[in-house]
Amino acid sequence: MADYQAPLRDMRFVLNEVFDAPALWASMPRLAENVDPETADAILEEAGKISAGVLAPISREGDEQGCQWKDGEVTSPEGFKEAYQTIVEGGWNGLGGSPEFGGMGMPKTLVAQFEEMMQGANMAFGLAPMLTAGAALALNAHGSQELKEKYLPNLYSGVWSGSMDLTEPHAGTDLGIIRTKAEPNGDDSYSVTGTKIFITWGEHDMAENIIHFVLAKLPDAPKGPKGISLFLVPKFLVNEDGSLGERNSFSCGSIEKKMGIKGSATCVMNFDGAKGWLVGEPNKGLAAMFTMMNY
Structure with a gap:
């Protein structure tokens, strides 16, 4: 001990x-x-x-x-x-x-x-x-006032946990070349598709819900880092009354076998048209994510 x-x-x-x-x-x-x-x-x-x-x-x-x-x-x-x-x-x-x-x-x-x-x-x-x-x-x-009201109380309480989804198998530290896409659904949500790697605590059994903050690109996004947007993608969708709904369309494909800090899951996350919501302005996601990265 x-x-x-x-x-x-x-x-x-x-x-x-x-x-x-x-x-x-x-x-x-x-x-x-x-x-x-x-x-x-x-x-x-x-x-x-x-x-x-x-x-x-x-x-x-x-x-x-x-x-x-x-x-x-x-x-x-x-x-x-x-x-x-x-x-x-x-x-x-x-x-x-x-x-x-x-x-x-x-x-x-x-x-x-x-x-x-x-x-x-x-x-x-x-x-x-x-x-x-x-x-x-x-x-x-x-985030918008609606997203803050819907998600912040449970993040602050810890009943829900947060995760940061940045890089991809081909990208390393060059986030400007990420391939994860976010397609508009016709309402205020987006369909997020792609694979993220090295996601710390991207999946676990300690919290009721896991709220992923995912970097992705919109269909008309500029090339490079200036075309990255940030999306909030929950493990379980949240109903209007705040209760948990159906499981979102993404999963943990595996966890890394590491030399240390083995008590923390480092995950591969596969997003298959998962429902997400834009955080901040389109194509300004990297700057918004730096708020989390620099915490």
């Missing part, structure tokens, strides 16, 4: 003595109404307990067992589902999220310290909440 103790004394010193973060927070009305020194200290204390007591103990076992793929479904290592539920119950996915949609509105300086603990205790696991927070940030920055 891995032994991890969060460096809380160092973290408090950085926050309070080096940056005088409480004074900065108090000077910003949006933050002042959400956080004070006592709240921040309580968050750090509880985050340290979860990292040491919940995440660290399953880190080694997660790497030894790894994720398992069978018939398009991915099973996470023993203990990961329960740990994820702990994160959900504590509202940790929405720590820095917009209060308008159910987030806590905490400052990034505090969120980053929580994420440092999570990654230090169990990086394979920590990638899932981190990607979800990044997806929520991109959606809040670039």
